[in-house]
Amino acid sequence: MTQSNYTKNILNIKDVNVNFYENCLETKIINGVETKVFRAYLTYHVHVCPFCKHEGSIIKWNWKRNCKIKIPKVSNYNAIILLDKQRFKCKHCNHTFIATSPLVDKFCNISNNTKLSIKLDLMNKISEKDIAIRNNVSHDSVNRIIDYLSKKSVLPGTLPSIINIDEFKATKDTKGKMAFHIINNRTGKTFDILESRKSNALLKYFMRFPRKQRLNVKFIVMDMFEPYYKLFKTIFPNAVIITDKFHVVALASNALKCTRVKCMKHDKKNYNKLKHYWKLIQKFEDDLDKDKKKYSVYFGKEITDYEIVTYIINTNSELKATYEVYQGILRSIKNKDVELFTKIITSKQKSISEYMKNTLKTFNKFSYHIINSFKFNLNNGVIEGVNNLIKCIKRIAFGYRSFYHFKTRIMLIAGIYKYN
Numbered sequence: 384m385t386q387s388n389y390t391k392n393i394l395n396i397k398d399v400n401v402n403f404y405e406n407c408l409e410t411k412i413i414n415g416v417e418t419k420v421f422r423a424y425l426t427y428h429v430h431v432c433p434f435c436k437h438e439g440s441i442i443k444w445n446w447k448r449n450c451k452i453k454i455p456k457v458s459n460y461n462a463i464i465l466l467d468k469q470r471f472k473c474k475h476c477n478h479t480f481i482a483t484s485p486l487v488d489k490f491c492n493i494s495n496n497t498k499l500s501i502k503l504d505l506m507n508k509i510s511e512k513d514i515a516i517r518n519n520v521s522h523d524s525v526n527r528i529i530d531y532l533s534k535k536s537v538l539p540g541t542l543p544s545i546i547n548i549d550e551f552k553a554t555k556d557t558k559g560k561m562a563f564h565i566i567n568n569r570t571g572k573t574f575d576i577l578e579s580r581k582s583n584a585l586l587k588y589f590m591r592f593p594r595k596q597r598l599n600v601k602f603i604v605m606d607m608f609e610p611y612y613k614l615f616k617t618i619f620p621n622a623v624i625i626t627d628k629f630h631v632v633a634l635a636s637n638a639l640k641c642t643r644v645k646c647m648k649h650d651k652k653n654y655n656k657l658k659h660y661w662k663l664i665q666k667f668e669d670d671l672d673k674d675k676k677k678y679s680v681y682f683g684k685e686i687t688d689y690e691i692v693t694y695i696i697n698t699n700s701e702l703k704a705t706y707e708v709y710q711g712i713l714r715s716i717k718n719k720d721v722e723l724f725t726k727i728i729t730s731k732q733k734s735i736s737e738y739m740k741n742t743l744k745t746f747n748k749f750s751y752h753i754i755n756s757f758k759f760n761l762n763n764g765v766i767e768g769v770n771n772l773i774k775c776i777k778r779i780a781f782g783y784r785s786f787y788h789f790k791t792r793i794m795l796i797a798g799i800y801k802y803n
């Protein structure tokens with residue numbers, strides 16, 4: 384193997400028209416950093432003039448020397464190629480032009496190998512600043528590659544037959560602050576992320592999918608947000624819409640929390656107990672420990688969790704009634720007991736708190752879809768994984784200002800967007 388081929392092999396340069404000079408390697412200090420500098424030249428024969436299409440009139444003219452090309456690091460040193468490019472001239476039309484190579488795009492000084500390396504890094508949980516340093520390019524260059532990838536990927540494929548919908552706080556530039564997150568239930572992965580959750584934006588987005596695909600959507604699982612229900616009935620006429628049970632529990636749980644805090648403020652005697660044992664009150668009553676006694680500073684004696692909760696809910700009749708409604712809702716969801724759930728939300732209970740009254744009103748409005756969740760056993764549990772990923776990406780990036788960059792990273796790391 385010649386020295387030139389040997390160097391090409393090490394640097395993974397495939398273009399047969401690139402050749403390295405003898406003793407092509409020097410170590411230089413560039414911008415204060417020790418850099419490996421390789422010298423090479425690019426030449427080949429051209430038969431047809433790209434301008435006048437005349438054949439056999441091209442001659443090798445002169446060189447465009449020392450074109451600087453950044454390549455991936457070599458043994459962790461920054462590395463560049465100083466490439467001499469052949470200039471050609473057409474004797475027929477007098478045009479001149481410069482040799483090109485798959486090594487690097489026209490008007491660009493970052494090699495395609497470096498670009499590929501950046502794209503692969505973007506698929507991992509590394510900050511963009513670190514990717515720039517790793518690849519010896521500016522942060523702007525990394526941003527340009529993200530821009531390119533985000534523009535290239537427009538629609539993410541066929542609509543899943545079971546869709547989960549969630550929202551999350553995206554970036555400062557997001558219209559309406561919350562991003563609309565569509566998840567494929569089968570894979571548990573992001574299907575797409577939309578910048579706006581406004582009805583007309585959603586309509587416009589989903590209507591771009593062929594009718595056949597929309598008819599094929601069987602289930603949609605989501606939070607209790609009325610405008611979506613009407614909208615999705617139009618977009619997906621065959622879909623069963625299911626209210627996510629975790630959102631149901633969260634709403635009821637919050638009503639109990641607010642009730643407890645209200646009681647706390649009016650009960651100096653039990654203030655500390657109401658404050659300290661909030662977690663026990665939120666717990667499903669069947670899971671409370673009835674046997675194991677532990678010493679409690681707040682009670683000044685050995686006491687079981689069950690006894691603590693019994694004491695606390697009996698400090699206030701409104702709290703007790705609200706607690707019982709809350710436990711009933713948990714029980715009906717756990718046992719998929721439609722009858723119990725319906726009984727709780729329809730019975731007029733005067734003694735419960737205003738918070739719980741409002742919550743039950745909401746449940747009434749969505750009861751048909753909540754009961755669907757009992758029947759079909761679908762919920763938003765699958766999306767926990769993607770949400771953790773999103774949190775992680777936010778953390779490494781120290782907050783994204785551009786929604787599209789954030790989205791592109793999520794889609795790349797989740798493996799939805801392809802790098803090439």
Ligand SMILES: [Zn+2]
Pocket residue numbers: 432433434435436437440473474475476477478
């Ligand atoms: Zn020509």
